Amino acid sequence: MSDAHLMTTAHLVTTASGCHFQSKPSCGYPAPSIENFFFKPIFTIGSYQFTKPILIMLLSAAIVLLVFWLAFRSPKLVPRGIQNVGELGILAVRDQILRPQVGSKGDRYLPFLVSLFFFIWLMNLWELIPVAQFPATSKFAFPLGLTLVVWVTYLVIGMRHQGPLGYFKNMAVPPGAPWWILPLLSPIELLSNIIVRPFTLSIRLFANMLSGHLLLLVFSVATWYLFSATIGLLFAAVSFIVFLLVFLLEVLITLLQAFIFTTLTAFYIGDALEPAH
Amino acid sequence: MHLLVHHLLYVAAGSTTTTFKIQGLGKLVYGLAAIGPGIGIGLVFGHAIEAMARQPEASGRITTYMWIGFALTEALALIGIAVPFFITS
DSSP states (O other), X not given: OHHHHHHXXXXXXXXXXXXXXXXXXXXXXXXXXXXXXXXXXXXXXXXEEEOHHHHHHHHHHHHHHHHHHHHTSSOOSSOOTHHHHHHHHHHHIIIIIIHHHTOGGGGGGHHHHHHHHHHHHHHHHTTTSTTTOOOGGGSTHHHHHHHHHHHHHHXXXXXXXXXXXXHHHHHHSOTTOOGGGHHHHHHHHHXXXXXXXXXXXXXXXXXXXXXXXXXXXXXXXXXXXXXXXXXXXXXXHHHHHHHHHHHHHHHHHHHHHHHHHHHHHHHHHHHHHSXXX | OHHHHHHHHHHHTTOOOOXXXXXXXXXXXXXXXXXXXXXXXXXXXXXXXXXXXXXXXXXXXXXXXXXXXXXXHHHHHHHHHHGGGGOOO
């Protein structure tokens, strides 16, 4: 990681020295890279480094907890004020995400899905908020951790509802499948449900946020770099316009990725509740 | 055919060096990886639009599934972008 620190300070030196598009000591475009995703720790305890993504994650969790606690601190039958917002959030998740995938019998998993949805959405949103400008979910650890929770959840639900061995038997031998397709179907089903699903779930969220952040970095650094008293001004303006378009795209993508993660979680839970048919 | 068998035996013997003679092949990689998802996303939205044209009152449900299909297909393209960043070899 010492190389990463050198790289980030090299970037800072380049940017702070006024290196622009056609400045006299000619310097190239300081291209954003994977090094921009590693941060110097805010403080260190032993070998534990407390970095910016961790701070963003803790803030997201605190804000979600605070909003929902305030909304339902003293719930009334006719909602007033912030209880409206809380109810809106919960009903949106229940009616758009949970019920279409699982049906009414999945209502007991609603608290889990509500927390998951708003936590991921808020962690994604920090990409767009001016001071932070970094989505915590673009560090692979955060989607991976959430995916492990979801994975263990649906495995346990499946084993509880269909029996520990019955769950895997129903997965490998779906009821109603002809016997001659089983040598092809069983390995695919087992692999898909146990390995591929958590893998794609985590990497979908991670890669979306990584590429979004990288795009925003490219165009914002390009705007700054091209900004000089020459033709560079026009280039910088165009770059800024593209930056705004990518920003709008990211507003959509942050919400969409949280929605997709939660929808797929609901689907996997529904899939585990009864054998595939 | 003889050359192909020779090459396969060479690879199977555990050789660790296979060099690409074409320079700059790495820059093509994501372009190739984006072909499939590009077609896929076009199909998703195209069929969604057609379905909404056939039955406008189902637009809500179609839109929901359209976004789900889009995200699942986009995941493959984005895996193509992101994976080169953390392959260290």
